[in-house]
Amino acid sequence: xxxxxxxxxxxxxxxxxxxxxxxxxxxxxxxxxxxxxxxxxxxxxxxxxxxxxxxxxxxxxxxxxxxxxxxxxxxxxxxxxxxxxxxxxxxxxxxxxxxxxxxxxxxxxxxxxxxxxxxxxxxxxxxxxxxxxxxxxxxxxxxxxxxxxxxxxxxxxxxxxxxxxxxxxxxxxxxxxxxxxxxxxxxxxxxxxxxxxxxxxxxxxxxxxxxxxxxxxxxxxxxxxxxxxxxxxxxxxxxxxxxxxxxxx
Amino acid sequence: xxxxxxxxxxxxxxxxxxxxxxxxxxxxxxxxxxxxxxxxxxxxxxxxxxxxxxxxxxxxxxxxxxxxxxxxxxxxxxxxxxxxxxxxxxxxxxxxxxxxxxxxxxxxxxxxxxxxxxxxxxxxxxxxxxxxx
Numbered sequence: 001x002x003x004x005x006x007x008x009x010x011x012x013x014x015x016x017x018x019x020x021x022x023x024x025x026x027x028x029x030x031x032x033x034x035x036x037x038x039x040x041x042x043x044x045x046x047x048x049x050x051x052x053x054x055x056x057x058x059x060x061x062x063x064x065x066x067x068x069x070x071x072x073x074x075x076x077x078x079x080x081x082x083x084x085x086x087x088x089x090x091x092x093x094x095x096x097x098x099x100x101x102x103x104x105x106x107x108x109x110x111x112x113x114x115x116x117x118x119x120x121x122x123x124x125x126x127x128x129x130x131x132x133x134x135x136x137x138x139x140x141x142x143x144x145x146x147x148x149x150x151x152x153x154x155x156x157x158x159x160x161x162x163x164x165x166x167x168x169x170x171x172x173x174x175x176x177x178x179x180x181x182x183x184x185x186x187x188x189x190x191x192x193x194x195x196x197x198x199x200x201x202x203x204x205x206x207x208x209x210x211x212x213x214x215x216x217x218x219x220x221x222x223x224x225x226x227x228x229x230x231x232x233x234x235x236x237x238x239x240x241x242x243x244x245x246x247x248x249x
Numbered sequence: 250x251x252x253x254x255x256x257x258x259x260x261x262x263x264x265x266x267x268x269x270x271x272x273x274x275x276x277x278x279x280x281x282x283x284x285x286x287x288x289x290x291x292x293x294x295x296x297x298x299x300x301x302x303x304x305x306x307x308x309x310x311x312x313x314x315x316x317x318x319x320x321x322x323x324x325x326x327x328x329x330x331x332x333x334x335x336x337x338x339x340x341x342x343x344x345x346x347x348x349x350x351x352x353x354x355x356x357x358x359x360x361x362x363x364x365x366x367x368x369x370x371x372x373x374x375x376x377x378x379x380x381x382x
Contacts, residue, residue: 107320123320244355
């Protein structure tokens with residue numbers, strides 16, 4: 001009971017602060033400070049702190065609640081990796097990876113900038129994030145969703161995106177780190193001199209994380225067009241995979 | 250008949266696919282096969298090639314091999330080879346495949362190199378892994 005009350009108070013303070021800060025920033029910074037448009041793909045060689053399956057090499061500082069969830073998760077990556085046939089990773093059942101995990105899946109994605117709005121389109125299963133940059137705050141009463149509710153503003157040439165209202169049945173990474181519905185993800189998108197696009201990410205969750213999980217990821221621009229890639233194709237492909245596993249000489 | 254089946258030690262493996270869990274393929278071994286294409290599935294999440302291979306006893310075995318996704322091969326992000334299309338190979342073509350065999354002996358490969366009958370490399374190292382690794 002006391003933990004619940006504490007979490008509730010922390011959430012109230014946090015949400016109030018975030019809303020206040022966002023509204024102030026957004027009203028002053030609605031003009032795009034950079035052109036981030038294009039098709040991008042992750043570049044693991046650029047020295048960012050994230051890697052193929054998680055946001056850092058170390059497991060984050062989790063709460064007791066999160067540790068219990070984590071212990072029950074059986075990922076296919078990391079030190080606790082199991083085979084695909086044994087995993088309970090929801091993405092293998094074609095559930096959306098959610099925000100921010102979508103960034104850990106190695107598929108290209110596209111930014112389309114338009115007045116008052118930035119679209120992020122992901123080749124992986126065609127997910128779209130509709131990020132409003134017109135000064136509005138988070139919508140109320142919409143419930144939770146896989147990719148969350150995103151608003152953005154420009155901090156000079158940095159696009160800052162704040163995402164809330166995410167379902168709690170996604171994992172933050174591909175190694176089984178959980179989160180609650182109270183997770184807030186702040187992403188800062190900016191170009192470097194070499195025209196690489198960096199995303200600095202801060203994940204806070206008063207229920208799951210004892211401290212913010214801070215990381216970065218690098219992307220390089222491509223001349224590709226996004227193609228179709230649907231998770232459900234894995235279902236028909238699994239017939240071929242099962243023939244391997246069931247092979248009897 | 251020319252030897253069709255040989256094993257090579259494969260030390261450096263860059264997985265083409267993260268779809269499978271560990272243990273399905275023997276990543277320390279690369280098999281070298283040449284045969285006739287019976288089916289070419291240019292699809293996601295993995296492109297599939299099926300070839301008929303005649304073994305040392307004269308029996309025909311239908312092998313299949315998986316690659317990365319159609320999207321990646323169509324962008325040619327695995328090296329400096331030509332981008333693949335759905336016409337990259339046709340049934341009846343002679344194809345050489347190098348790949349990691351299934352651990353349980355099934356005639357399935359995770360492909361690391363594909364070349365045409367005349368030696369044009371479509372994916373992977375210039376030379377067959379016996380020379381490349």
